Amino acid sequence: MPKAKASKRPLKTPPTPSRRSPCPVSCALDLFGDRWTLLVIRDLMLGRNRFKDFVSSPEGIPTNILSDRLERLLESGMVRQIPASDGGKRMAYELTEKGDSLRPVMKSIRDWGLAWEPGTKVLLQQG
Template sequence: MPKAKASKRPLKAPPTSSRRSPCPVSCALDLFGDRWTLLVIRDLMLGRSRFKDFVSSPEGIPTNILSDRLERLLEADIIRQIPASDGGKRMAYELTEKGDSLRPVMKSIRDWGLAWEPGTKAILQQS
């Protein structure tokens, strides 16, 4: 397996008490191993960027859970807030370099679902 590229910034490790173990799989699951977080990341990869965009996804994420997941992703430096493109006072979100590096992972999950889960279909074919 190729090594991950070194980050341009030092990694901020979460407090040891919030990690179940130093295992990289466990640590990654601590960030996005719940029912909703990867769907928010998927939506960002599909070009959605506003709170209302995430709420309107077909899975129907509750607004309180969405707020929590966005905050966690911000704290983990997976997403960042940016001014909305329409000039409104509400903020939008975009993936950071760290978040965008999940693209091949998301593609693999999508491809696995298409191959093994009957009746699934991809909204858009990501590259």
């Protein structure tokens, strides 16, 4: 649970704590190069925005993994928290501009999967 405190002093920490190389592909994979992160982003792009929504996706992400991924996505500025639309006190998640700009990545991966992995199909269209 990050305590979201805004610091005013200039960042001393380098932009990347432990970057393997300055290659943009390598750096991108440091952020979402795993089997779950892009699935959470996919769900967000499809309009799902609650913890339970991600959990109920067909791949069945374990809740401890989901907590970890959401935390990392918040840290890396791809996701932010907002009040849930039901007016209650719980929070929901949404993509920032940085996260939303992964749509071309998502589309290219989806297209590749549809073309080369037999039996795949798009379950939900993005509205």
